[in-house]
Amino acid sequence: MDGPSGTGKSTVSRRLARECDAAYLDTGAMYRALTLAVLRSGTDPADPAAADVAVAAAGTLHSVTDPAGPGILLAGEDVESGIRGPEVTGAVSAVSAFGSVRTVLVEHQRRLIADAVAAGGIVVEGRDIGTVVTPDAPLKVYLTASDAVRAARRGRQDARAGRERDTAAVLADVQRRDALDSTRKISPLHAAADAVVLDTDHLSVDDVLVRLLELVNERGLLR
Numbered sequence: 001m002d003g004p005s006g007t008g009k010s011t012v013s014r015r016l017a018r019e020c021d022a023a024y025l026d027t028g029a030m031y032r033a034l035t036l037a038v039l040r041s042g043t044d045p046a047d048p049a050a051a052d053v054a055v056a057a058a059g060t061l062h063s064v065t066d067p068a069g070p071g072i073l074l075a076g077e078d079v080e081s082g083i084r085g086p087e088v089t090g091a092v093s094a095v096s097a098f099g100s101v102r103t104v105l106v107e108h109q110r111r112l113i114a115d116a117v118a119a120g121g122i123v124v125e126g127r128d129i130g131t132v133v134t135p136d137a138p139l140k141v142y143l144t145a146s147d148a149v150r151a152a153r154r155g156r157q158d159a160r161a162g163r164e165r166d167t168a169a170v171l172a173d174v175q176r177r178d179a180l181d182s183t184r185k186i187s188p189l190h191a192a193a194d195a196v197v198l199d200t201d202h203l204s205v206d207d208v209l210v211r212l213l214e215l216v217n218e219r220g221l222l223r
């Protein structure tokens with residue numbers, strides 16, 4: 001599952017994994033956790049030295065892939081709540097643009113995916129899953145939605161987490177991050193040629209889930 005922020009990727013990926021009795025991997029949380037390590041070290045996220053800090057921290061990263069209780073640990077510390085705030089959100093695109101950071105995380109993700117596939121299957125969400133991480137995935141979905149809808153969804157998500165912000169600021173943030181993620185040199189965000197593109201502007205989470213389950217069934221992916 002790939003696509004820009006605010007398309008509902010996390011919600012539907014997690015629910016799809018539960019419905020299919022599969023594992024669930026949020027690769028954005030991995031980039032966010034390494035960004036938290038960079039910020040804590042006091043290094044400027046745009047400085048090449050940030051890549052070294054992130055790569056070192058990647059050695060201590062642990063993803064919990066149970067869709068009923070996904071999580072992310074950094075050196076044994078649960079950092080799930082610390083990675084969703086504005087500081088990390090503002091810096092994550094810079095850290096995730098470093099080639100060395102992507103190389104180490106993609107290797108890590110491929111190992112997790114191979115283990116989960118052997119155990120029964122996995123739903124993976126991110127920006128480069130269908131294009132780079134698992135180009136042989138049997139089902140690739142690319143979720144889209146208009147900027148306004150994505151900003152409104154992000155705004156509601158932030159409000160639920162106690163982070164009230166005005167709509168214009170959320171919209172500017174979403175657009176800025178997507179521009180950075182889509183134009184970076186290495187593994188920019190784009191749909192794989194063989195991805196099913198779903199525009200979610202007029203679809204509820206349940207609608208998207210129904211469509212995804214149809215695709216999973218059509219491709220015979222349930223054992």
Ligand code: DC
Nearest residue numbers: 005027028029031092096126127128
């Ligand atoms: O999905 P998210 O908003 O939590 O992702 C945070 C950032 O991580 C996103 O702005 C770009 C980066 N990312 C990436 O480069 N590649 C991925 N596979 C997942 C996320």
